[in-house]
Amino acid sequence: xxxxxxxxxxxxxxxxxxxxxxxxxxxxxxxxxxxxxxxxxxxxxxxxxxxxxxxxxxxxxxxxxxxxxxxxxxxxxxxxxxxxxxxxxxxxxxxxxxxxxxxxxxxxxxxxxxxxxxxxxxxxxxxxxxxxxxxxxxxxxxxxxxxxxxxxxxxxxxxxxxxxxxxxxxxxxxxxxxxxxxxxxxxxxxxxxxxxxxxxxxxxxxxxxxxxxxxxxxxxxxxxxxxxxxxxxxxxxxxxxxxxxxxxxxxxxxxxxxxxxxxxxxxxxxxxxxxxxxxxxxxxxxxxxxxxxxxxxxxxxxxxxxxxxxxxxxxxxxxxxxxxxxxxxxxxxxxxxxxxxxxxxxxxxxxxxxxxxxxxxxxxxxxxxxxxxxxxxxxxxxxxxxxxxxxxxxxxxxxxxxxxxxxxxxxxxxxxxxxxxxxxxxxxxxxxxxxxxxxxxxxxxxxxxxxxxxxxxxxxxxxxxxxxxxxxxxxxxxxxxxxxxxxxxxxxxxxxxxxxxxxxxxxxxxxxxxxxxxxxxxxxxxxxxxxxxxxxxxxxxxxxxxxxxxxxxxxxxxxxxxxxxxxxxxxxxxxxxxxxxxxxxxxxxxxxxxxxxxxx
Amino acid sequence: xxxxxxxxxxxxxxxxxxxxxxxxxxxxxxxxxxxxxxxxxxxxxxxxxxxxxxxxxxxxxxxxxxxxxxxxxxxxxxxxxxxxxxxxxxxxxxxxxxxxxxxxxxxxxxxxxxxxxxxxxxxxxxxxxxxxxxxxxxxxxxxxxxxxxxxxxxxxxxxxxxxxxxxxxxxxxxxxxxxxxxxxxxxxxxxxxxxxxxxxxxxxxxxxxxxxxxxxxxxxxxxxxxxxxxxxxxxxxxxxxxxxxxxxxxxxxxxxxxxxxxxxxxxxxxxxxxxxx
Numbered sequence: 067x068x069x070x071x072x073x074x075x076x077x078x079x080x081x082x083x084x085x086x087x088x089x090x091x092x093x094x095x096x097x098x099x100x101x102x103x104x105x106x107x108x109x110x111x112x113x114x115x116x117x118x119x120x121x122x123x124x125x126x127x128x129x130x131x132x133x134x135x136x137x138x139x140x141x142x143x144x145x146x147x148x149x150x151x152x153x154x155x156x157x158x159x160x161x162x163x164x165x166x167x168x169x170x171x172x173x174x175x176x177x178x179x180x181x182x183x184x185x186x187x188x189x190x191x192x193x194x195x196x197x198x199x200x201x202x203x204x205x206x207x208x209x210x211x212x213x214x215x216x217x218x219x220x221x222x223x224x225x226x227x228x229x230x231x232x233x234x235x236x237x238x239x240x241x242x243x244x245x246x247x248x249x250x251x252x253x254x255x256x257x258x259x260x261x262x263x264x265x266x267x268x269x270x271x272x273x274x275x276x277x278x279x280x281x282x283x284x285x286x287x288x289x290x291x292x293x294x295x296x297x298x299x300x301x302x303x304x305x306x307x308x309x310x311x312x313x314x315x316x317x318x319x320x321x322x323x324x325x326x327x328x329x330x331x332x333x334x335x336x337x338x339x340x341x342x343x344x345x346x347x348x349x350x351x352x353x354x355x356x357x358x359x360x361x362x363x364x365x366x367x368x369x370x371x372x373x374x375x376x377x378x379x380x381x382x383x384x385x386x387x388x389x390x391x392x393x394x395x396x397x398x399x400x401x402x403x404x405x406x407x408x409x410x411x412x413x414x415x416x417x418x419x420x421x422x423x424x425x426x427x428x429x430x431x432x433x434x435x436x437x438x439x440x441x442x443x444x445x446x447x448x449x450x451x452x453x454x455x456x457x458x459x460x461x462x463x464x465x466x467x468x469x470x471x472x473x474x475x476x477x478x479x480x481x482x483x484x485x486x487x488x489x490x491x492x493x494x495x496x497x498x499x500x501x502x503x504x505x506x507x508x509x510x511x512x513x514x515x516x517x518x519x520x521x522x523x524x525x526x527x528x529x530x531x532x533x534x535x536x537x538x539x540x541x542x543x544x545x546x547x548x549x550x551x552x553x554x555x556x557x558x559x560x561x562x563x564x565x566x567x568x569x570x571x572x573x574x575x576x577x578x579x580x581x582x583x584x585x586x587x588x589x590x591x592x593x594x595x596x597x598x599x600x601x602x603x604x605x606x607x608x609x610x611x612x613x614x615x616x617x618x619x620x621x622x623x624x625x626x627x628x629x630x631x632x633x634x635x636x637x638x639x640x641x642x643x644x645x646x647x648x649x650x651x652x653x654x655x656x657x658x659x660x661x662x663x664x665x666x
Numbered sequence: 667x668x669x670x671x672x673x674x675x676x677x678x679x680x681x682x683x684x685x686x687x688x689x690x691x692x693x694x695x696x697x698x699x700x701x702x703x704x705x706x707x708x709x710x711x712x713x714x715x716x717x718x719x720x721x722x723x724x725x726x727x728x729x730x731x732x733x734x735x736x737x738x739x740x741x742x743x744x745x746x747x748x749x750x751x752x753x754x755x756x757x758x759x760x761x762x763x764x765x766x767x768x769x770x771x772x773x774x775x776x777x778x779x780x781x782x783x784x785x786x787x788x789x790x791x792x793x794x795x796x797x798x799x800x801x802x803x804x805x806x807x808x809x810x811x812x813x814x815x816x817x818x819x820x821x822x823x824x825x826x827x828x829x830x831x832x833x834x835x836x837x838x839x840x841x842x843x844x845x846x847x848x849x850x851x852x853x854x855x856x857x858x859x860x861x862x863x864x865x866x867x868x869x870x871x872x873x874x875x876x877x878x879x880x881x882x883x884x885x886x887x888x889x890x891x892x893x894x895x896x897x898x899x900x901x902x903x904x905x906x907x908x909x910x911x912x913x914x915x916x917x918x919x920x921x922x923x924x925x926x927x928x929x930x931x932x933x934x935x936x937x938x939x940x941x942x943x
Binding site: 081257274308312316317322325327330436439440441442473483485488491492494495496497498499500501503504509617619622623626627633652655656659660661662664665 | 807845862874875889894895
């Protein structure tokens, strides 16, 4: 029921005036690079909205109003000291149980799986068929592809579970930081191929999200997903592998230019023997180099932890990490003075995250014109925050969440490389900018009929194999293709058929992974504007701007939206009826496609 | 895994592709020791252009740059079989001299590269071998930015193709650089020219009704504001409005007798390039 008319107009206008009255006289432009704290009289609805956007995933106007009613210290403290908030309503990840004991340790390639199986008569928990049987190794090859596909699906489910945490958590900063650490200590399922390791790493990030950086650093350097991702099993005394030490210094702690190639080589020696046994860290003393090392100007029989502590003694380390935190939460350009100052805060605080975060979130710089609404939302933030602002209680699965963000350049649990997502303006090309609007058309007008669930879809090649088999073709015929790869396969067809393995692996994975429930967004814009008491086209447009945009639209663009809605409604006033919801959705699609909506 | 990126630089009306390269490279300061990657090539091309021995006869040609990003063993691709150091350094991995497809003194292709040999002998392929610079950075990320800017240890913010375009074309020339890829390469970042970047032409479109597209086109105009991020977004939005229909329709309408296969990847991207050309 739409309540309306002059009373509603007045109510809405009054709240606008209230907000304006709270906006302080201080010039936020002069606040740039000023790390001194804002005071209670600086606090406003817009600044509260800015805080919840950056330190979390945005919020509905009602939630922002609650934060705006606090003092800035209370608001920041509530976000940062989140352990006080009960999170037992968050369900643990519901594992399908795709893994059986014979699959560990998982071989790095199909060729290796086959080699092991030939040698031992079984592999991946599957027995090789008796001598003289056609395709004796097929069960092992099927199982290999099963594991890849099942892991892939399980990782999709894991990403969706995480997205639901981002949406529904009462500790938004915890999830925002977990995502930060995922980008900082970037590790990808593509290479790790084991969702269990990815889940444990995700839990590690969350456990230490706002804790001690030292604890997190040691944790991640002993984390099986990271050790696998950076090949540290190959880092042994006789042949040190520098990958791990290089990324530790360049990407995780100090930044390029602050150490020498020799430091990398010596540092790598300290981490020899750091490996993992499936899901546990393992130190192999026999592979560790116990001899003396010279690292960052110091000499001793350093082990991995010693090297970490030497790194943490460097002022540049605190500055590098603090600057990265700043770039994530505030803006791309970090002034030299800000970098040094925040570095001191971080180091003096014993690398604890909370003093650093509190300082940033209370600083005038954080609310200055240089910072306010000048970030480009990450794809994950763009999608999750939209659902939050719509008041959704679970992440819609039509369209598919993972496919949607991946299409915009960010797949959770699969960053592009160890440097993580470059972020900022690199998210935007003319093409991705259009797609960042298009995804909301898929949300607001979901195509339920022709939706294909990615967790139950095969590649075109696998599908073709399935079709041909269903037509009664033999495995050899069903998998034949006119290219070089298949000729190689035909030669091996006696022992196994790779293409059939891919198909069979899919089938088994579909059977043994839990299905992602599919539902479009539960959105009721009619109710939303009713409770906002927006009764005219102007008020509806203003409400959408207020709810979704951090900066005002140009007057001509706002007018175009009002005209658009008037045209859809055939009148200037909002009348309840079957056509209203559709008209509101068409309007909202425009608001969410505005260049201004990319700003967070 | 190899990722493919393609960049075109449109050479305009007044100079040949080779002159363009030569002029552009000199324009961005070979005199100052830049850019290292193409110094030799650039000098050779410039000499050819000046001597009138360039084979270029079509001044409106388009330069297509293909970047294969990922791991490749360069020394086993173009094998320096004449260099004893190669065999000393690679007692196991080296391609034996008798297996090399020999094409130049001391150099040859890996035995699998028969097609390359043909192109080379027809004068359609040149190789710039053993590129590098003193005291190379072993950082993957620094190395990539040096590669894309053409300036090692420089911190140069603009890419070599972007600077080339800036040097050779007025700011109001449209679509001087087209970058096919999921994100914009540093190589095409310029001061004056905003590259047109897209991946799949079929997805380079605004969804919605004609009316919605019209309203959004109005909201997507480039503008000057006090918010530089918004300016950047509005400029990209206008670029998208101006180009997406053209690119998509051109690509969809393109017909070719060439079979690019169905595997996607480089072949699919080359078909897109051909369509745009």
